[in-house]
Amino acid sequence: MAKDYLESVKQQLEYYKGLGEKTFAQLSDEQLFWKYDEQSNSIATIVKHLSGNMISRWTDFFTTDGEKENRNRESEFDNDLQSRAELLRSWEAGWECFLNVIYDLKETDLAREILIRHEKHSVTEAVNRQLAHYPYHIGQIVFIGKMLCSENWTSLSIPRGGSAAFNQLKENQSKTR
Numbered sequence: 001m002a003k004d005y006l007e008s009v010k011q012q013l014e015y016y017k018g019l020g021e022k023t024f025a026q027l028s029d030e031q032l033f034w035k036y037d038e039q040s041n042s043i044a045t046i047v048k049h050l051s052g053n054m055i056s057r058w059t060d061f062f063t064t065d066g067e068k069e070n071r072n073r074e075s076e077f078d079n080d081l082q083s084r085a086e087l088l089r090s091w092e093a094g095w096e097c098f099l100n101v102i103y104d105l106k107e108t109d110l111a112r113e114i115l116i117r118h119e120k121h122s123v124t125e126a127v128n129r130q131l132a133h134y135p136y137h138i139g140q141i142v143f144i145g146k147m148l149c150s151e152n153w154t155s156l157s158i159p160r161g162g163s164a165a166f167n168q169l170k171e172n173q174s175k176t177r
Helices: 001-025 044-059 073-076 083-105 123-152 161-174
Strands: 113-116 119-122
Touching: 001 044, 001 083, 001 123, 044 073, 044 083, 044 123, 113 123, 119 123
Parallel strands: none
Antiparallel strands: 113 119
16 A cells, blocks of 8 residues: 555656646746735745745655755745746756655655654655645646636646546546556
8 A cells, every 4th residue: 555655646746746837838937927916926936935845845854854944934935036947947956856755765664754843744744744735836826827828728637618528538548547
């Protein structure tokens, strides 16, 4: 079961990473930095926060607290990334740090304890925590992208009115995992 869990985690994380990237591809540079109002976050700011969280939580994962002393969480919400290239570098740096740990995890690691903000968590709890946190923010990215693209949005899943065709396609495919 632990092996299946780890494979499922990898698939889910790759899926959500891809949703973010497919959203970025549909947006202009200007749209990546758009904010609804001063209390809202731009896509760039959300990316900066995700990256900061990933790097803090997953650097030296087994040996140091996941809330690193050098992390300045508050500054992650400053809208100061300057370009698409900078946004993508931040995105990739966070995901690389995170996924390197995830892909190196062994079944026996899942019960090990780690610290996040001085609280003990099993590795499974830490992974589950991020499986909730990261897709939450990626959902925000997708929602903002969909709003900004409006009728030019290309669906990232089954488009409206496409359920019957999708279900028929799946029914005609072999029933494998």
